Amino acid sequence: MSFSPGKEPSLHLSAGGTAFGRGKTAKEIWKNRHYYILLLPALLFFILFHYVPMAGIILAFKDFSYAKGIFGSEWVGLEHFNRLFGSNSFYEVLANTLIISFYRLAFVFVAPIIFAMLLNELRNVKFKRTVQTISYLPHFISWVVLGGIVMELLSPTRGIVNYFIQLFGFEPIYFLSSSEHFRSVLIVSDIWQSVGWGSIIYLAAIAGINPDQYESASIDGATRWQMAVKITIPSILPTIVILFIFQLGGIMHAGFDQIFNLYNPSVYKVADIIDTYVYRIGLVNLEYDYTTAVGLFKNVVGFILVILANIVTGRIREGEYRLW
Structure with missing residues (x-):
């Protein structure tokens, strides 16, 4: 922290300050770990049922075949959107x-x-x-x-x-x-x-x-x-x-x-x-x-x-x- 006459004190963060901030955040998380544990089921729900299925978006650009699967099916680009x-x-x-x-x-x-x-x-x-x-x-x-x-x-x-x-x-x-x-x-x-x-x-x-x-x-x-x-x-x-x-x-x-x-x-x-x-x-x-x-x-x-x-x-x- 540096001071100069007539000015508000300014705070300069160094690498150590950043590390201190990260350490403080980790301590806060550990202090409130019980609340984060309670939050875990909701996070898992959104990850499993909202984010993981987003991988299936690739189907919109493929000619899906059961035999080849999602990633093995032929790429057709915007063909489905043109039809849409x-x-x-x-x-x-x-x-x-x-x-x-x-x-x-x-x-x-x-x-x-x-x-x-x-x-x-x-x-x-x-x-x-x-x-x-x-x-x-x-x-x-x-x-x-x-x-x-x-x-x-x-x-x-x-x-x-x-x-x-x-x-x-x-x-x-x-x-x-x-x-x-x-x-x-x-x-x-x-x-x-x-x-x-x-x-x-x-x-x-x-x-x-x-x-x-x-x-x-x-x-x-x-x-x-x-x-x-x-x-x-x-x-x-x-x-x-x-x-x-x-x-x-x-x-x-x-x-x-x-x-x-x-x-x-x-x-x-x-x-x-x-x-x-x-x-x-x-x-x-x-x-x-x-x-x-x-x-x-x-x-x-x-x-x-x-x-x-x-x-x-x-x-x-x-x-x-x-x-x-």
């Missing part, structure tokens, strides 16, 4: 994926925020906890089961929804076979399944707001609506932005489990997304090389969207809302 971008059916699938994903951003992403704010306004603790518990339950039920429940509720012959429709003198609606209604069914059922669980993080963010702000606003004569708009929303905005970036990164994942358990050939035109397209072409028709190219395209687009969203949000309020 030259296929009219792919553009229809891509459009469906984007449309359904934007619907999810507009409605499914916003629903937990509104639900959390409404729960926060409840003063009866027992009623609040009951509502929370009931709203969480669908999250823990597989879409295989939820899909069956939705089918029964919307059945044109025995479903309760069509029962009330006919009660008012209207004809029954074939919701799951109608191109006009199928996307609405997807969004409403997705909100039902995810709104309770998704509200947890927003409730936690709201709980961290200083109560003095609400007391001061109440003394000044602010209504509950004004306090929600002027205090609650700005306070949880960083959380909303971070989760929005995550959601935007998964915009090419329009919900395979849900759609696969609800759709049928009569609504392929509006419901067939990239994931269901990959399932049919890859696993049913066994075209692994082509569907690897489709999956690679989808993930690259998602990665670019995350980067762009982070850059855009980083320009707001001096990078306060940036993810990294």
